[in-house]
Amino acid sequence: MHIHDLPTPALIVDRKRLKDNLERMAQMAEAAGVKLRPHIKTHKSPFIAHWQQKLGADGITVATIDEAEVMAYNGISDIFMAYPVAERHRAERLARLGRLAAVSAGVDSKTGVSILAEAADKYHTRVGVLIEVDTGLMRSGLASPSEVIELAATISQSPNLELKGLFTHAGHAHGEHAEGRQTVGRQEGEITVAVANALRAAGFAVSEVSTGSTPSAAIVAQVPGVTEIRPGTYAFNDGSLATSGVASWEQCALSVLATVISNPVPDRFILDSGSKSLASDKQRGMPGFGTIKGETAKSISWLNEEHGVIQGSFPDLSIGDKVEVIPNHACTAVNLFDEYYLVEDGIVLARMPVAARGHRHLI
DSSP states (O other): OBGGGSOSSEEEEEHHHHHHHHHHHHHHHHHHTOEEOOBTTTTOOHHHHHHHHHTTOOSEEESSHHHHHHHHHTTOOEEEEEEEOOOHHHHHHHHHHTTTSEEEEEEOSHHHHHHHHHHHHHTTOOEEEEEEBOSSSOSSSBOOHHHHHHHHHHHHTOTTEEEEEEEOOOGGGTTOOHHHHHHHHHHHHHHHHHHHHHHHHTTOOOOEEEEOOTTTHHHHTTSTTOOEEOOOGGGTOOHHHHHHTSSOGGGOOEEEEEEEEEEEETTEEEESOOHHHHOOOOOTTOOSSOEETTOTTOBOOEEOSSOEEEESOOTTOOTTOEEEEEOSOHHHHHTTOSEEEEEETTEEEEEEEOTTOSOOOOO
């Protein structure tokens, strides 16, 4: 089947671009001497996670317990949930999962440590713990070394928890251009390493200093003392990364196939891909809500749920034409689809599930 024979909207993954992206990051991590623990929140696919491990990844990172369960049930054996545990249901599911895989979780509070310790004790499992450090994103995480040391002392009191080290996420590197990324990446690594050294000086073993979003990964990997990077979006790349120069448009492996369904006036074209297939993310510097693959002058000006609007006079567009739209944010676009099509040279190779999308409240 050819890609243009698919119904729309459809989620498309270019196999060659994906392969190149996965290999490039794996090679960079190996050259820098750091572990690669990719975040699967972007692709949500056990197939791609296994591919990343074959290329040398040391386990995976997830954002949700749902993602963790899907990955474990599909044979991934080392999983870190980079999200602060502070809720009993999530903690118990993670502790149970410890019977199937090596699991670790992020914490930034004594409440979270207590809940996680109770769950690990209840299910007779051992859960690894990494304390989250805030390196400038100002989201979750502790900014004070003394608070980190105090929390480490609390963790050490539980025989079912193992303090593995520290982690951070410099999400504010997204949208930054080269100079800003250099600053954010260096700070991300240096701050986390400094806190790790303070922990060691206080008598705690620190084996992992885990850092690195896609925009900062290559920078923070060069900071002495960093042991691990956790990029995610690099697998597909997206419009935000291409616009800021982290990746090229030719390295964007994910697109949404759409059909031109209306051309009511000469300078307005309507696609059947709206906010239910592209999401509504728009970071600074983005020209619109998605960019036509291979034609960066064409972008989605605005969205409704089922409509994507291209404003402009484009004689080469007609009703019935199919175009591929590179989303601004790959992670949220993927989460809107149940499946994607793996494509190479315009030929559909496989129809594959987005297995870890959404939320499942399993009991």
